[in-house]
Amino acid sequence: MSKQRIIAIDGPAASGKSTVAREAAKRLNCVYVDSGAFYRGVTWKMLREGVNTKNPLAVLPVLLKSKWKFEVRDRAVFFSIDGVEPGEALRDKDVREAVSDIAAMPAVRKFVVSNLRKLKKLGSLAMEGRDIGSVVFPKTPYKFYLDANPEERAKRRHAELIARGETEKAQEVMESLERRDKKDSTRKAAPLKIADGAYVIDTSEYDVEGVARVLLGRISDLEKPRSDKMINPIWYRIACKFLGMGLKVCNNIQAYGVQNVPKSGGVIIASNHASYLDPPAVGACSRRMRMTHFMARDTLFKNPLMGAFLHRVGVIPLDRERGGDLKAMKTAIQLLKDGACVALFPEGTRSPDGNLQPAKPGIGFLVAKGAAPVVPVYVHGSYEAWSKHSDGFQRKPINVIYGKLITQEEIQALGRGKAAYPLIGDLIMQRIAELKQKFEAGEITE
Ligand SMILES: Nc1ncnc2c1ncn2[C@@H]1O[C@H](COP(=O)(O)OP(=O)(O)O)[C@@H](O)[C@H]1O
């Protein structure tokens, strides 16, 4: 039997979730689950029973009394409630308008999430909704977030309604989508968001086949042997132990908040840079959580012994002369997509005076294309210990402070394409500056 896959597909209304989830189910032999249908099912039942769909106290008793039965037909899950299968009525206008209120009720969510999780016993699933990657199956590696611009989504939904014989105007459909998007993403209970580690696909750019190709390609990439095998774990462990011990003895190195580095999934560690000591300091401190690929200028690889060592510990050579080395960028992006951890120094080079420098433009590109969250890191004291201008190494204390994850959602909120790249770099440097300020004010103690 092939291994069980749980494919989690989230996104706003009419972004193409059902279409691509059905396609994935067909091609990968999974059971398709429309989790929105469950919330619609609850709504349909309440409307049938004449329950006020805005009042959780009225909804809950009726929901708990209802008997749900599930069955798989044509590789999709269907349900009946108290012996009646709602079928097409789930997509009626009254259900459509009331479902966001129902889906915002924590007790309803608890009921639906528990039923969705039970479907795991059916084998591989392609499940779509709003919180599948963030709440229902947060541990699955196959997380996707589909999006499309609001005009495109409204156009698609409008065409769908017209085909069903409804008469809503395009403008009404747009307004209804906007209303629901707002409710779904601002509600307290499991709001729509990009789950950490989710792969974002803008479906406005593709036709259905194109979206399916991107999604299946990503699944196949995830199943390739992990390229963080580029790191030799024995060498990596020895290097971290050795360098970590040296930094402890000479610089009394301390790490704060290292648990902010997620243990799995593609992630970027972005640190300030003032000294040659920064990579070993960050590498040795992060080791508790996971192995990390650093990027370093390719001239360091010229010495054959040094080159062999850097290759073994997974360092990516970077040609700094060619401002924005595309090959190194591509390697780092692939590593991130394969679920590895990549550390980089957004300022590009060591700070000349110990102060934070602006981020280089390539950083935003890498973060946007790698589609991974970022852990901002502030290394304090490395400038004093060994800077560009100091007379060699000094036994000064070094502290490495890991900040809270900058999520893909925050990054996406800065916009798309080239215009967003400098904003992404600025956001990262701003978070590092906040860590610096907090550390210097004595506010970081653990
Ligand atoms: N990539 C795409 N390009 C054009 N139309 C699409 C695409 N994906 C889906 N559609 C159409 O858009 C409508 C909404 O898609 P659907 O999969 O139901 O979205 P969701 O499940 O996210 O609400 C459907 O009519 C579908 O055929």
Ligand SMILES: Nc1ccn([C@H]2C[C@H](O)[C@@H](COP(=O)(O)OP(=O)(O)O)O2)c(=O)n1
């Ligand atoms: N996992 C889910 C799935 C849907 N919902 C909410 C979001 C919507 O308001 C309703 C209906 O979702 P559905 O996916 O059927 O709606 P669309 O087909 O995208 O228009 O349920 C949710 O809160 N969590």
